[in-house]
Amino acid sequence: MRAANRGDAVAYRRLLTAITPVLRKVVRARGAALGPESCEDVLQDVLLAIHSKRHTWNEDAPLRPWLYAIARHKVIDAFRVRGRRVELSIDEFAEGLAAEAGSDPTEGRDMEKVLNQLEPRAAEIVRGFGLHGETTAETAARLDMSEGAVRVALHRALKSIVKLRERMIE
Amino acid sequence: MRTDDLIAALAADTKPQAPVAIRMAFPLMGAVGLSGISFALFWGSRPDVWAALGSMAVLKTLVPLVLVALAAAFALALAHPGRAGKGRASALGAVIALAALAFLWALGREGLAGLQGALSTPSLMTCLMSIPALATPLLGVALWGLSSGASLRPWLTGAMAGLAAGALAAAIYSIYCDKDMALFVLPAYGVAIGSVTLAGSLIGMHVLKW
Numbered sequence: 001m002r003a004a005n006r007g008d009a010v011a012y013r014r015l016l017t018a019i020t021p022v023l024r025k026v027v028r029a030r031g032a033a034l035g036p037e038s039c040e041d042v043l044q045d046v047l048l049a050i051h052s053k054r055h056t057w058n059e060d061a062p063l064r065p066w067l068y069a070i071a072r073h074k075v076i077d078a079f080r081v082r083g084r085r086v087e088l089s090i091d092e093f094a095e096g097l098a099a100e101a102g103s104d105p106t107e108g109r110d111m112e113k114v115l116n117q118l119e120p121r122a123a124e125i126v127r128g129f130g131l132h133g134e135t136t137a138e139t140a141a142r143l144d145m146s147e148g149a150v151r152v153a154l155h156r157a158l159k160s161i162v163k164l165r166e167r168m169i170e
Numbered sequence: 171m172r173t174d175d176l177i178a179a180l181a182a183d184t185k186p187q188a189p190v191a192i193r194m195a196f197p198l199m200g201a202v203g204l205s206g207i208s209f210a211l212f213w214g215s216r217p218d219v220w221a222a223l224g225s226m227a228v229l230k231t232l233v234p235l236v237l238v239a240l241a242a243a244f245a246l247a248l249a250h251p252g253r254a255g256k257g258r259a260s261a262l263g264a265v266i267a268l269a270a271l272a273f274l275w276a277l278g279r280e281g282l283a284g285l286q287g288a289l290s291t292p293s294l295m296t297c298l299m300s301i302p303a304l305a306t307p308l309l310g311v312a313l314w315g316l317s318s319g320a321s322l323r324p325w326l327t328g329a330m331a332g333l334a335a336g337a338l339a340a341a342i343y344s345i346y347c348d349k350d351m352a353l354f355v356l357p358a359y360g361v362a363i364g365s366v367t368l369a370g371s372l373i374g375m376h377v378l379k380w
Contacts, residue, residue, distance in 0.1 A: 004184075007185075008184070010181075012184070016180060016181060017177060040173060044171075047176060048176075049380065053320040055187035055190070055318075056251065057250075058250060061253065069320075070251060070320060107171070107172050107173075111176065127175065130178035130179060131175055133178070152185070155183050158179070166380065
């Protein structure tokens with residue numbers, strides 16, 4: 001995390017990849033009734049929160065309590081809201097479960113809705129890294145932008161994603 | 171979107187984020203400046219300000235300043251999960267308890283009639299209006315800055331921001347206010363600062379959510 005806060009993308013990715021299975025287990029244990037897809041949405045919320053609040057971790061303090069506090073806050077919040085939402089559409093929810101049984105369990109739904117609200121180019125940049133496994137330089141070349149512009153656009157896009165997700169929860 | 175794809179996108183966003191305190195520093199100086207200038211324009215200092223600052227009345231300025239330091243430090247700690255704020259919280263509680271004790275002691279000495287006498291002055295309304303007015307820009311900037319933090323208890327963080335803003339406004343206002351009796355200062359300043367604290371808590375519940 002220390003390296004990540006100094007801009008080391010590889011170290012940061014390793015950290016996020018390492019904590020994700022643990023977080024997923026916590027989220028699924030709490031929200032078994034919601035179905036794997038909603039759990040994945042919550043997990044993605046937690047990851048977004050860790051990312052957008054990473055500057056509130058003090059480098060001299062142990063990382064685990066901080067991570068735990070952020071995750072707990074987000075998980076409680078997310079289930080409080082989703083619990084309410086599921087009650088409203090329980091039939092639809094049951095149908096949806098049956099129909100989507102074969103889909104990838106690490107696929108979140110909410111994220112797509114949010115990405116569709118972004119500017120197409122911003123959404124394209126956010127998708128580019130995972131879908132095509134691109135680096136900033138490759139995205140820049142593909143979209144005919146400078147590397148700096150891609151960085152700024154990505155940073156802004158993630159910020160608006162966090163805001164839009166918060167609005168979804170309210 | 172798959173979670174691994176999201177992680178890839180998050181990891182690629184390496185732009186550093188400014189710490190909460192640094193993000194707040196300049197806007198907060200601006201807000202203090204705004205409150206200070208409006209104070210100079212619309213209130214102005216009492217004629218015997220230097221004599222007052224050399225007497226017991228200096229406590230009217232000093233005690234709020236102590237509250238500002240403690241409440242601001244506590245609010246900042248609350249915006250950072252995992253950072254200990256217990257020491258500041260108990261110091262803050264001790265200062266408030268001491269002020270309450272001082273009020274009870276003064277009340278015991280002069281009785282309810284004394285309290286009524288001290289408070290039946292037009293200065294009371296001036297005080298109750300001025301402190302929240304001077305605190306408004308401070309509270310606004312403090313809440314804006316703290317919203318970039320990660321408060322686990324938004325109402326408490328907001329209340330501490332309100333306490334810090336209200337106490338700083340009280341310290342500024344004390345330069346103008348020429349009522350020095352304990353039975354006036356303690357309840358009037360207390361209610362004024364308390365109302366800003368309450369406002370901070372109510373607004374904080376909404377704007378400090380994340």
